[in-house]
Amino acid sequence: MPLKPCSPTMTPTLLLATNNPHKVEEFRSIFLPYDVTLQTPADLGLFNDVIESGNSYFENALLKAQAYWQDGQNQVLADDSGLEVDALQGAPGIHSHRFLPDLKATSHDRCLYLLERLQDLPRPWRAAFHCEVVLLTPQGEIFTSHGTCTGQIIPEFRGNNGFGYDPIFLVDGTDNTMAELEPAKKNQLSHRGKAVSGIVKQLEFPLRQV
Helix, strand or coil, rough: CCCCCCCCCCEEEEEEECCCHHHHHHHHCCCCCCCCEEEEEHHHHHCCCCCCCCCCCHHHHHHHHHHHHHCCCCCCEEEEEEEHHHHHHEEEECCHHHCCCCCCCCCCHHHHHHHHHCCCCCCCCEEEEEEEEEEECCCCCCCEEEEEEEEEECCCCCCCCCCCCCHEEEECCCCEEEEHHCCHHHHHHHHHHHHHHHHHHHHCCCCCCC
16 A cells, blocks of 8 residues: 555655755656655755665665664655666666766766777667665655666767766667756656656655646
């Protein structure tokens, strides 16, 4: 039986377990159709440095959720995502953000490093984005959902609407990179959008009144 996040007369509140402004912006866009209040750790004065030591997207997402969970006080939404490239045997995967061994590396740097690793390998460079979303309830119940978006890596940067590897990821079924998609279309096709949709269906979040 689906969990009711709160009383039908109340707006559900979710604490997003991330300090990444790009992710916060994307989550806000994804939840726009739903009558949900989203909070960030900064809103509550929480600044936890979470070490992503898990061996899967689920384990890392759960670690983030647990870091911001307060017994009986809040429900926390966390995610972990990564890019898996077939020609690299699934790398960078859960290490996507740490693929380039430089703590000061930017997303652009990581994209260049990925293209360098692929340059001598035959195209197409098939790949898939993966995202695991975990929701931890005030009672400690765990809800989870996985989303996948398939496509291929291309050797040029296109678009300004994304972050991470979005500008070099051409989405299957479109002529656009993830960074070229308008927000509504990206939410429909992206790994994160699909994973959140799975959580929404489980928890029956109310639609926003228009």
